[in-house]
Amino acid sequence: MISSPDFLALQKLLQERCGMQLTSDKLYLVASRLGPVALKLGLKSVIDLMTELRTRPNESMITAVVEAMVTHESLFFRDAKPFELLSRNVLPQLVRARAAAKKVRIWSAACSSGQEPYSIAMQIREDFAHLAGWRWEIVGTDISEPILARARTAEFSAFEVGRGLSPERLARHFTQFPGQGYRVAEPLRAMTSFRRHNLLEPAAHLGQFDIVFCRNVLIYFDAPTKARALDLISRQLAPDGVLVLGSADSIIGVTQRFVGVPEERGLFRLAPAMGLARTA
Numbered sequence: 001m002i003s004s005p006d007f008l009a010l011q012k013l014l015q016e017r018c019g020m021q022l023t024s025d026k027l028y029l030v031a032s033r034l035g036p037v038a039l040k041l042g043l044k045s046v047i048d049l050m051t052e053l054r055t056r057p058n059e060s061m062i063t064a065v066v067e068a069m070v071t072h073e074s075l076f077f078r079d080a081k082p083f084e085l086l087s088r089n090v091l092p093q094l095v096r097a098r099a100a101a102k103k104v105r106i107w108s109a110a111c112s113s114g115q116e117p118y119s120i121a122m123q124i125r126e127d128f129a130h131l132a133g134w135r136w137e138i139v140g141t142d143i144s145e146p147i148l149a150r151a152r153t154a155e156f157s158a159f160e161v162g163r164g165l166s167p168e169r170l171a172r173h174f175t176q177f178p179g180q181g182y183r184v185a186e187p188l189r190a191m192t193s194f195r196r197h198n199l200l201e202p203a204a205h206l207g208q209f210d211i212v213f214c215r216n217v218l219i220y221f222d223a224p225t226k227a228r229a230l231d232l233i234s235r236q237l238a239p240d241g242v243l244v245l246g247s248a249d250s251i252i253g254v255t256q257r258f259v260g261v262p263e264e265r266g267l268f269r270l271a272p273a274m275g276l277a278r279t280a
């Protein structure tokens with residue numbers, strides 16, 4: 001049985017390192033997710049790993065534990081609605097606003113294995129392939145290096161492409177490797193890149209973005225941690241940029257930095273004072 005001091009130490013570690021709130025009803029996750037880590041580190045059990053983590057932690061052990069504890073669930077065109085809004089409203093407006101620069105940068109923050117950034121790339125190819133000379137840059141970031149390595153391969157199993165992709169999209173945007181799955185086509189891969197980034201740390205090195213997708217990760221944070229992550233994101237958003245949150249993400253009472261776009265659920269813009277402060 002995991003001791004109370006060990007559980008508290010893990011709770012503190014996860015909160016500090018990645019913002020994850022590990023409540024005691026999630027004890028089952030500790031056993032199932034840390035079992036393979038204990039085995040890999042040559043420890044007899046999760047209990048031994050927890051004790052090591054509290055009494056003799058080292059960076060590689062901490063990284064392995066954080067990576068094992070976060071949830072990577074993702075799928076193509078998740079929730080559909082944000083992609084409809086992207087296609088109907090956000091991208092057409094941006095194409096008009098960036099007509100001179102012909103460059104749009106999009107950040108998929110907490111992108112997991114890449115389904116979100118590749119879905120954004122597909123939407124852009126479908127809607128704007130006719131625009132000549134435009135640069136579309138989609139940057140996917142995540143705290144977990146192993147999941148980013150998967151995203152960079154751009155390879156997905158039959159099960160994964162079956163979640164969210166129509167047969168038409170699959171045929172249009174993927175190459176099939178018989179018996180081995182599917183690979184995202186080169187034009188989409190050329191638009192996307194992947195970098196490790198923790199949402200609790202400043203993101204100035206990533207540059208400024210016109211659109212930020214940050215979906216299904218804030219749900220794991222407490223209110224002050226959400227506020228911190230959103231504050232850091234707001235610093236990277238263009239004054240006329242758009243933030244896209246997940247359907248379960250609520251920011252009411254959490255931050256003053258963003259305001260919801262009326263009638264467009266899930267879309268946010270910088271609060272007027274923020275936009276002015278950033279352009280001044």
Ligand SMILES: C[S@@+](CC[C@H](N)C(=O)[O-])C[C@H]1O[C@@H](n2cnc3c(N)ncnc32)[C@H](O)[C@@H]1O
Nearest residue numbers: 018070071072074110112143198199215216217
């Ligand atoms: C449930 S997935 C969401 C993937 C995608 N955004 C979607 O909606 O399908 C959550 C991702 O957040 C990442 N994550 C968790 N804490 C993070 C943090 N502090 N900074 C960056 N990424 C984090 C996890 O590694 C995981 O890949």
